[in-house]
Amino acid sequence: MTETAAPLLAVEDLHVSFPHPTGNAVEALRGIDLTIARGEMIGVVGESGAGKTTLARAILGMVPRPGRVTRGRATFRGEVMTELEDDARRAILGRDLSMIIPNPRGELNPVLTVGEHIGNVLRHHRGLDKTAARAAALDLLRAVAIPDPQRRLDAYPHELSGGMAQRVVIAIALACSPTLVISDDATSGLDVTVQAQILDLLKQLIRANDASAIFITRDIAVTAHFCDRIAVLYAGEIVELAAVGTFFDGPRHPYSIMLLAAFAYSAELRRHWTRPEGEEEALPPGGCSFAARCVRRKQRCLMERPALRAVPGGSAVRCHFPVGVAP
Amino acid sequence: MALARYILRRLIFVVPQLLGILMVGFFLVKLIPGDPAVLMLGPNATPESVAALRSSLGLDQSIVTQFGVYIGHVLRGDLGISWQSTRPVLDDLLERFPATLELVTLGLALALVIGVPLGIASASERGGSVRRAGDLYGLLAGAIPDFWLALVMIYLFYSVLGIAPPPLGRMDIALSNPPFVTGSMILDSLLAGDWEALHSVLSHLVLPVVTLGLINAGPILKVTQSTMLRVQASDFIRYAETCGLPRKVVRRQAIRASLPSIVTIVSVLYGFLIGGAVLVEIVFSWGGAGQYAVQAVLNADINPVLGFVVFSAVFSLVVYLLVDLAYFMLDPRTRG
Amino acid sequence: MTAVPTSKGAGPFAGVALSSRQGGAGLARQLQALAAILRWRPLFALGYVIVIGVAACAILAPWLAPYDPVTANPEAYLQPPSWQHWLGTDNTGMDIFSRILYAPRTDLTIALLGTGVSALIGIPLGAVVGYYEQRSRLRAAFSVTVMRSADVLQAFPVFVFAIALVAVFGQGIVSVVIAIAFVNIPIYLRLMRSQVLSIRGMRYVDAAFVAGASDFAILSRHILPNAVGAALAQLSINIGWSVLLTAGLSFVGAGVVAPTPEWGSMIATGFQNVTTGQWWPSVVPGIALGITVFGFALVGSSLEILADPAQMRLAVRRREAR
Numbered sequence: 001m002t003e004t005a006a007p008l009l010a011v012e013d014l015h016v017s018f019p020h021p022t023g024n025a026v027e028a029l030r031g032i033d034l035t036i037a038r039g040e041m042i043g044v045v046g047e048s049g050a051g052k053t054t055l056a057r058a059i060l061g062m063v064p065r066p067g068r069v070t071r072g073r074a075t076f077r078g079e080v081m082t083e084l085e086d087d088a089r090r091a092i093l094g095r096d097l098s099m100i101i102p103n104p105r106g107e108l109n110p111v112l113t114v115g116e117h118i119g120n121v122l123r124h125h126r127g128l129d130k131t132a133a134r135a136a137a138l139d140l141l142r143a144v145a146i147p148d149p150q151r152r153l154d155a156y157p158h159e160l161s162g163g164m165a166q167r168v169v170i171a172i173a174l175a176c177s178p179t180l181v182i183s184d185d186a187t188s189g190l191d192v193t194v195q196a197q198i199l200d201l202l203k204q205l206i207r208a209n210d211a212s213a214i215f216i217t218r219d220i221a222v223t224a225h226f227c228d229r230i231a232v233l234y235a236g237e238i239v240e241l242a243a244v245g246t247f248f249d250g251p252r253h254p255y256s257i258m259l260l261a262a263f264a265y266s267a268e269l270r271r272h273w274t275r276p277e278g279e280e281e282a283l284p285p286g287g288c289s290f291a292a293r294c295v296r297r298k299q300r301c302l303m304e305r306p307a308l309r310a311v312p313g314g315s316a317v318r319c320h321f322p323v324g325v326a327p
Numbered sequence: 328m329a330l331a332r333y334i335l336r337r338l339i340f341v342v343p344q345l346l347g348i349l350m351v352g353f354f355l356v357k358l359i360p361g362d363p364a365v366l367m368l369g370p371n372a373t374p375e376s377v378a379a380l381r382s383s384l385g386l387d388q389s390i391v392t393q394f395g396v397y398i399g400h401v402l403r404g405d406l407g408i409s410w411q412s413t414r415p416v417l418d419d420l421l422e423r424f425p426a427t428l429e430l431v432t433l434g435l436a437l438a439l440v441i442g443v444p445l446g447i448a449s450a451s452e453r454g455g456s457v458r459r460a461g462d463l464y465g466l467l468a469g470a471i472p473d474f475w476l477a478l479v480m481i482y483l484f485y486s487v488l489g490i491a492p493p494p495l496g497r498m499d500i501a502l503s504n505p506p507f508v509t510g511s512m513i514l515d516s517l518l519a520g521d522w523e524a525l526h527s528v529l530s531h532l533v534l535p536v537v538t539l540g541l542i543n544a545g546p547i548l549k550v551t552q553s554t555m556l557r558v559q560a561s562d563f564i565r566y567a568e569t570c571g572l573p574r575k576v577v578r579r580q581a582i583r584a585s586l587p588s589i590v591t592i593v594s595v596l597y598g599f600l601i602g603g604a605v606l607v608e609i610v611f612s613w614g615g616a617g618q619y620a621v622q623a624v625l626n627a628d629i630n631p632v633l634g635f636v637v638f639s640a641v642f643s644l645v646v647y648l649l650v651d652l653a654y655f656m657l658d659p660r661t662r663g
Numbered sequence: 664m665t666a667v668p669t670s671k672g673a674g675p676f677a678g679v680a681l682s683s684r685q686g687g688a689g690l691a692r693q694l695q696a697l698a699a700i701l702r703w704r705p706l707f708a709l710g711y712v713i714v715i716g717v718a719a720c721a722i723l724a725p726w727l728a729p730y731d732p733v734t735a736n737p738e739a740y741l742q743p744p745s746w747q748h749w750l751g752t753d754n755t756g757m758d759i760f761s762r763i764l765y766a767p768r769t770d771l772t773i774a775l776l777g778t779g780v781s782a783l784i785g786i787p788l789g790a791v792v793g794y795y796e797q798r799s800r801l802r803a804a805f806s807v808t809v810m811r812s813a814d815v816l817q818a819f820p821v822f823v824f825a826i827a828l829v830a831v832f833g834q835g836i837v838s839v840v841i842a843i844a845f846v847n848i849p850i851y852l853r854l855m856r857s858q859v860l861s862i863r864g865m866r867y868v869d870a871a872f873v874a875g876a877s878d879f880a881i882l883s884r885h886i887l888p889n890a891v892g893a894a895l896a897q898l899s900i901n902i903g904w905s906v907l908l909t910a911g912l913s914f915v916g917a918g919v920v921a922p923t924p925e926w927g928s929m930i931a932t933g934f935q936n937v938t939t940g941q942w943w944p945s946v947v948p949g950i951a952l953g954i955t956v957f958g959f960a961l962v963g964s965s966l967e968i969l970a971d972p973a974q975m976r977l978a979v980r981r982r983e984a985r
Contacts, residue, residue: 092571
């Protein structure tokens with residue numbers, strides 16, 4: 001029997017908007033299309049405000065109010081997450097689809113111990129009793145390489161260091177062997193050395209679980225090391241989607257190049273690809289969302305919104321005049 | 328140990344505060360016009376007998392000396408004598424304070440039973456009508472004077488329906504009081520095994536307790552609601568949601584996180600009501616401590632006023648200590 | 664009200680806070696935001712109607728009232744509501760409807776003056792105390808002294824304290840005003856102190872300080888305008904609360920002297936009749952009193968939401984949730 005390779009997660013034409021008292025809704029996501037295959041790791045990069053976190057929450061079916069999904073859907077293993085009933089969603093979240101959050105010390109419940117945090121998930125999703133959950137939690141703490149796990153089991157969040165809290169959150173996320181893990185800027189608050197350790201650990205555990213992952217990050221270097229594909233998000237749109245090798249060999253979107261220039265600390269590249277200061281003006285809507293900051297913009301860019309299209313080399317780009325592609 | 332340090336710090340802080348309260352109270356009451364000696368002896372007293380009484384009461388000394396003498400007495404547990412009742416203030420208060428305490432404790436217990444569930448329900452994302460009803464209740468309870476509500480209750484349940492006893496004290500005048508043990512009439516009649524008295528005591532408690540409960544449920548509801556709303560929007564509750572924990576579990580976590588605020592508002596209300604229940608006490612001729620103090624102020628009877636102030640300050644102190652203990656149990660961060 | 668931890672990304676209304684720094688255009692925005700709140704919760708609008716209505720009664724009482732409020736008519740005592748006396752008469756034969764219309768003259772005057780005086784003293788004092796805290800030794804000592812005094816005042820049982828004040832100054836309206844002002848000062852003091860403490864830590868205040876602005880300039884130009892919104896909301900709530908306290912004082916006989924029309928003393932006058940079944944002398948003034956306090960509480964709640972961006976966001980979130 002041949003199984004059609006249905007993707008693990010399919011995001012189709014996803015629109016999320018936040019109403020505003022002035023009447024103009026703020027479009028946080030404007031037609032996201034993205035699929036993730038089993039075992040794949042995909043990186044989502046972009047500056048703050050690009051819609052990365054909103055994308056993650058929409059996939060979980062938890063767009064923060066007052067925002068809502070206005071069009072499109074996210075489907076995870078056949079379940080339309082964006083339209084799912086509350087209880088059905090609760091059965092999936094934390095078990096098959098889990099999320100790793102940034103700055104976990106502030107997001108863990110201050111009155112619950114580490115053991116209770118992990119145990120809660122194990123008890124409700126895997127039906128373990130209290131003792132079994134505690135034993136399993138201890139194994140998980142060992143797996144995420146927390147020093148002195150026996151003692152940490154009874155520690156409260158405020159007694160943990162940032163790195164340890166991050167490991168705890170990873171343990172919670174992986175407790176039920178999920179098939180998809182979304183990591184939202186999971187290491188942003190940590191020291192660089194700790195960051196690398198945690199990312200290595202995370203990748204290793206996800207691979208061991210044969211799970212897929214979405215790495216949401218502002219740090220493009222992370223995607224270079226950990227991901228199979230990369231999606232560049234700008235102003236609620238994917239502007240470039242490519243395999244990691246292809247992307248770093250030849251980025252096609254001017255914004256991708258700007259990101260790489262910033263990452264490479266290359267002053268020359270940056271000067272070349274950035275509009276002179278003060279020249280970034282507000283443009284009338286209807287054109288390319290990046291036009292205001294683009295050094296290559298032409299008349300067409302102001303008039304017509306580009307679609308995400310495949311270009312030679314295997315990338316998909318949302319640009320009328322992709323870099324390195326003959327018009 | 329952290330808890331001991333906590334309590335010690337609290338105590339060190341309280342001594343000067345207690346002294347300050349006594350000082351304010353002392354000078355305030357001294358400022359009230361009216362010479363106690365004249366009031367005690369009546370209009371027909373001779374100037375000589377007034378002067379003699381003044382000197383025996385120490386009223387001819389400077390006010391600072393008088394204060395010093397008073398503090399000396401208080402430290403020895405002597406709160407002076409009320410010239411109204413001509414009894415030691417300590418005895419008067421020991422008799423009346425339990426009456427107030429019984430009333431206020433039961434009233435607050437009822438307020439909790441009404442306010443907390445309503446507050447939780449009105450903070451939930453679903454059920455718009457429950458929420459609006461909760462909001463309205465909070466506003467109304469804050470707007471209605473308790474003494475007026477007490478009168479309406481008396482009118483309805485005594486004058487019209489005739490099912491409540493007359494608003495004349497803590498139990499039927501025809502019955503004899505159970506022997507004084509704790510000062511709580513419920514406990515005392517239970518201890519004495521006097522069921523008739525117990526029945527009378529309980530029936531007299533219903534209206535004032537319901538009055539205090541209905542009114543004070545308002546602030547409890549408001550605090551519960553606003554805390555729950557804040558907690559539900561908090562990072563850790565959102566995280567619990569992303570972990571897919573059942574709604575019941577998330578809700579329990581939110582309620583747990585709201586408890587410290589509820590404990591705080593209850594302690595504030597407790598301290599306030601010891602003196603603040605006086606209007607309800609008056610309506611029901613309760614004979615409580617607040618009523619005693621108000622009567623004393625109106626008659627420039629200084630010792631009962633100060634005695635009451637000391638009692639309520641010490642009571643507040645005990646309540647706040649209990650609150651600290653509760654925090655200590657509720658929030659692991661304070662144990663660090 | 665402590666700040667609510669807000670989710671990432673500024674929600675709607677994020678920039679709408681009660682701040683007079685924005686000048687005329689700011690006021691227009693404030694009114695717009697207020698209109699949005701009133702649309703969201705029409706009950707709040709009722710509050711404004713009540714407050715205006717009660718104020719109108721106070722002003723127009725001589726024209727509206729069918730009888731003189733303080734003239735006793737011994738032949739018509741304790742009459743139930745009728746066409747002659749819409750809300751009946753009390754035990755001295757005074758017309759209750761007329762007295763209720765006149766009462767806000769006393770109650771509102773006392774409450775407005777009392778809260779006004781306490782706000783005028785408490786707000787600047789609280790601002791200075793908050794500003795001077797953790798500064799040079801003398802200023803910090805001043806702050807600590809003021810705060811400890813406020814502790815003492817607040818630890819005093821409110822009602823006993825108020826009655827004692829009235830007893831000291833002698834029965835009458837002025838004494839009640841003083842008593843109300845006194846018991847309210849610590850509320851404003853604390854509120855402003857916490858507001859100022861949080862604003863003082865902001866960058867723009869540091870910037871003004873580094874730029875060499877004087878304390879007075881920093882306080883009056885940068886801190887007060889941004890801190891005063893919460894205090895204004897409190898003011899409205901406190902007016903209602905002061906009306907309650909005034910009535911309570913009159914009820915125990917430590918407030919306004921009879922026969923001046925005042926809700927609390929009217930309830931007290933009718934107290935004895937309630938047990939014998941004549942409800943109207945007590946119950947009706949209580950309803951008028953309750954409605955008034957309710958109105959001020961509603962207005963206060965709407966201002967409170969306006970003054971707090973975090974609550975404003977919650978408000979919007981709830982509106983969208985419907």
